[in-house]
Amino acid sequence: MDLTLTPEQQSFRDEVRAWLEANMPRDFAARVMASSDIPRPEAYDLLREWQKQLHRAGFIGLTWPKEYGGRGLTFVEEMILHAEMALAKAPPVLNILGVGMAGPTIIAYGTEEQKRRYPPKILSCEEIWCQGYSEPNAGSDLAALQTRAVRDGESYVINGQKVWTSLAHVADWMMLLARTDPDAPKHKGITYFLLDMHLPGVTVKPLRQITGDEEFNEVFFDNVRVHESHVLGGVNNGWAVGMTTLMYERLALGFGLQVRLRIALDGLIEMARRVEKGGARITKDPVMRQRIAQLWIDTECLKYTGARAITRLLKGEMPGPEASTGKMGWVDTHQRLQELATEIQGPYSQLMKGTQWAVEGGLWQYTFLRSRANSIEGGTTEIQKNIIGERVLGLPKG
Amino acid sequence: MDFGFSEEQELLRSTARKFFEKECTSEFVRKMMATPEGTTPEFWAKLAEQGWLGLIFPEVYGGAGLGFVDLVVLMEEMGRAVMPGPYFSTVHLGGLTILEAGSDAQKKRWLPKLSAGEARVTLAWTEPNARWDAQGVTVAATEAGGGFTLSGTKLFVPDAHIADALVVVARTAAGGNPQEGVSLFLVPKTAPGLEVTLLPTMDQTRKLCEVKLGRVAVPADALLGEKGKGWQPLTRVVERATVALCAEMCGGAQRVLDMTTEYAKIRVAFGKPIGAYQGVKHKAADMLVEVENAKSITYYAAWAVDESAPEAARAASMAKAYVSDASRRVSAAGIQLHGGIGFTWEHDLHLYFKRAKGSEFTFGDATYHRERVAQLINL
Numbered sequence: 149m150d151l152t153l154t155p156e157q158q159s160f161r162d163e164v165r166a167w168l169e170a171n172m173p174r175d176f177a178a179r180v181m182a183s184s185d186i187p188r189p190e191a192y193d194l195l196r197e198w199q200k201q202l203h204r205a206g207f208i209g210l211t212w213p214k215e216y217g218g219r220g221l222t223f224v225e226e227m228i229l230h231a232e233m234a235l236a237k238a239p240p241v242l243n244i245l246g247v248g249m250a251g252p253t254i255i256a257y258g259t260e261e262q263k264r265r266y267p268p269k270i271l272s273c274e275e276i277w278c279q280g281y282s283e284p285n286a287g288s289d290l291a292a293l294q295t296r297a298v299r300d301g302e303s304y305v306i307n308g309q310k311v312w313t314s315l316a317h318v319a320d321w322m323m324l325l326a327r328t329d330p331d332a333p334k335h336k337g338i339t340y341f342l343l344d345m346h347l348p349g350v351t352v353k354p355l356r357q358i359t360g361d362e363e364f365n366e367v368f369f370d371n372v373r374v375h376e377s378h379v380l381g382g383v384n385n386g387w388a389v390g391m392t393t394l395m396y397e398r399l400a401l402g403f404g405l406q407v408r409l410r411i412a413l414d415g416l417i418e419m420a421r422r423v424e425k426g427g428a429r430i431t432k433d434p435v436m437r438q439r440i441a442q443l444w445i446d447t448e449c450l451k452y453t454g455a456r457a458i459t460r461l462l463k464g465e466m467p468g469p470e471a472s473t474g475k476m477g478w479v480d481t482h483q484r485l486q487e488l489a490t491e492i493q494g495p496y497s498q499l500m501k502g503t504q505w506a507v508e509g510g511l512w513q514y515t516f517l518r519s520r521a522n523s524i525e526g527g528t529t530e531i532q533k534n535i536i537g538e539r540v541l542g543l544p545k546g
Numbered sequence: 547m548d549f550g551f552s553e554e555q556e557l558l559r560s561t562a563r564k565f566f567e568k569e570c571t572s573e574f575v576r577k578m579m580a581t582p583e584g585t586t587p588e589f590w591a592k593l594a595e596q597g598w599l600g601l602i603f604p605e606v607y608g609g610a611g612l613g614f615v616d617l618v619v620l621m622e623e624m625g626r627a628v629m630p631g632p633y634f635s636t637v638h639l640g641g642l643t644i645l646e647a648g649s650d651a652q653k654k655r656w657l658p659k660l661s662a663g664e665a666r667v668t669l670a671w672t673e674p675n676a677r678w679d680a681q682g683v684t685v686a687a688t689e690a691g692g693g694f695t696l697s698g699t700k701l702f703v704p705d706a707h708i709a710d711a712l713v714v715v716a717r718t719a720a721g722g723n724p725q726e727g728v729s730l731f732l733v734p735k736t737a738p739g740l741e742v743t744l745l746p747t748m749d750q751t752r753k754l755c756e757v758k759l760g761r762v763a764v765p766a767d768a769l770l771g772e773k774g775k776g777w778q779p780l781t782r783v784v785e786r787a788t789v790a791l792c793a794e795m796c797g798g799a800q801r802v803l804d805m806t807t808e809y810a811k812i813r814v815a816f817g818k819p820i821g822a823y824q825g826v827k828h829k830a831a832d833m834l835v836e837v838e839n840a841k842s843i844t845y846y847a848a849w850a851v852d853e854s855a856p857e858a859a860r861a862a863s864m865a866k867a868y869v870s871d872a873s874r875r876v877s878a879a880g881i882q883l884h885g886g887i888g889f890t891w892e893h894d895l896h897l898y899f900k901r902a903k904g905s906e907f908t909f910g911d912a913t914y915h916r917e918r919v920a921q922l923i924n925l
Contacts, residue, residue: 149555151549455842456842533832536834537828
């Protein structure tokens with residue numbers, strides 16, 4: 149056990165740190181938000197430019213093979229990068245679903261042609277990706293999905309609907325799960341398509357969420373023709389491919405989010421230092437000190453649980469039980485953090501952006517509302533607990 | 547960066563697990579609970595034979611010279627077996643205080659004997675005021691006749707009744723900074739005026755004593771380290787002991803989770819194993835999350851104190867805060883998911899539940915350590 153960095157890793161850290169020092173948009177927090185990691189519509193342009201900058205500097209897709217646009221480095225460098233970005237309060241990556249999910253899945257399952265075609269444009273943010281999994285009648289029970297793909301010559305004709313599709317309104321491509329064999333058992337008749345969102349018959353309707361933003365969407369498919377070269381990982385093999393995507397989501401993307409909790413936590417502590425309650429600073433209140441310290445501890449726990457999982461990966465072992473707990477832990481910690489942020493503000497937490505009375509421009513109110521989705525998106529907490537109970541602890545299915 | 551255990555450490559883990567499964571059965575633990583000693587000479591000799599009593603002491607003092615992370619692996623397995631007896635007090639408290647503060651002569655005199663299982667030393671630190679800070683040290687050591695006279699009462703002293711000597715934390719100077727004027731004395735158990743009473747404890751696998759010092763006279767060379775400079779070495783010892791205790795708590799919590807999972811697979815209610823119901827399954831998943839986080843923060847703290855990293859104190863406090871809550875909650879959930887059988891004396895769960903409760907309040911509970919973390923992050 150050794151948590152120190154090698155000289156090479158140290159110099160990589162210094163390189164990242166120096167680059168961030170010189171290139172980070174300083175006014176990001178003031179312009180967009182103090183603490184959230186979820187790209188807000190008003191920040192899309194800024195974030196697109198930020199990802200391009202990161203890409204030009206070679207700080208994105210570190211673990212991807214060089215021939216597909218990456219740098220061929222290990223998860224240690226990825227961890228270092230995330231940690232430095234968190235300390236510097238760097239903005240998140242806009243094409244997060246492409247970088248965190250689509251890219252790794254294509255690299256794992258794609259044909260050589262697919263691997264050369266898609267991943268580089270994901271990294272450069274030339275093509276933004278969204279994830280077409282959930283449907284009105286298939287959320288937690290994802291395998292119940294009904295969107296159909298019927299073969300017609302060299303193409304498939306797609307009809308159906310997806311919902312809660314984040315970024316679909318700006319996306320160029322979708323990771324689409326559709327049913328190709330309605331007679332097979334429900335997990336076996338699904339195919340994973342790389343779907344061009346600009347094809348005729350694709351309609352995107354934004355949905356307004358509790359934050360007031362339109363960040364996710366309904367997507368309708370009306371006789372959309374997709375060439376068979378856009379199948380990923382083989383016909384009727386979509387469940388296995390889709391689960392790989394989710395594994396990457398929970399591991400790599402999840403780990404980044406966990407490290408980045410530190411940004412929100414630092415922001416919360418800064419706010420607590422400024423705010424008074426009953427005539428004394430929040431940070432002098434014994435109960436508040438306990439709760440802030442607990443969040444700090446929980447954030448550190450997540451970081452080291454992630455580090456254990458990554459160590460196993462690096463040693464070529466299968467991730468152990470520690471890998472599956474990360475998403476749940478992150479959700480729980482982040483939601484408590486956001487609750488505490490409203491408590492620190494007290495009555496001021498009622499005020500949104502648009503009045504000088506709002507604390508920090510009312511940004512925390514937005515991130516607080518947004519955090520309610522955390523325990524639903526990417527697999528609800530209840531589904532995560534089923535997965536842990538059944539696959540890690542070996543408990544029987546219900 | 548490598549946040550895992552080496553092959554040697556994994557080997558130590560599997561050796562220890564096999565050893566305790568054979569030598570430290572539920573039957574043995576229960577027998578020891580009922581005795582005042584809490585161990586047998588035969589069992590103690592076997593620990594010595596394995597090299598575990600001197601695991602962390604340098605080879606020149608008869609030890610194996612291994613690192614703190616190795617010791618943490620062993621502690622996890624001891625916690626898993628809810629091992630009774632004076633291991634913790636002898637190695638982590640008495641032994642490591644002598645190693646940290648003692649002179650070469652004191653180390654040569656005591657550590658080889660501790661490693662061989664021929665002697666035991668404990669630490670008499672806490673008092674009826676139940677404080678973990680330097681102000682809590684009120685037992686007075688006054689200079690007299692070229693030596694010192696110790697007077698006062700120590701409480702919650704582990705295994706003093708079966709120790710050969712006690713490291714007594716006493717005050718040689720009062721007023722000013724409470725950390726100044728704390729001194730450590732190595733006092734033989736047979737010293738006149740020293741009175742040890744074994745106390746009835748909730749966790750019967752861990753024996754605690756009251757130690758009364760009624761004008762106990764000790765020579766000048768009973769001092770461990772410099773007069774008035776005992777607080778710093780004591781702090782380093784306690785920091786490590788706290789992390790070791792966390793490791794033991796992790797081992798116990800993992801065992802409770804294992805027992806509970808196995809039970810949920812075979813216990814049938816309403817025609818199904820109870821583990822198929824989400825009310826049970828989700829609670830078991832929550833237990834796993836807490837156990838894994840507890841291990842992660844403990845391993846990190848073990849590395850930090852072993853390396854004397856600048857953040858070692860913060861890491862130890864983070865670990866104790868998290869693990870105190872987690873092991874209490876996990877062991878309670880274990881009883882809940884077992885239902886009535888989990889509440890019986892016959893089932894082993896209460897051994898783990900009670901050990902978790904005792905450990906929770908040893909070296910400061912979660913509330914105490916969260917406040918320390920708050921201070922250490924400059925809140």
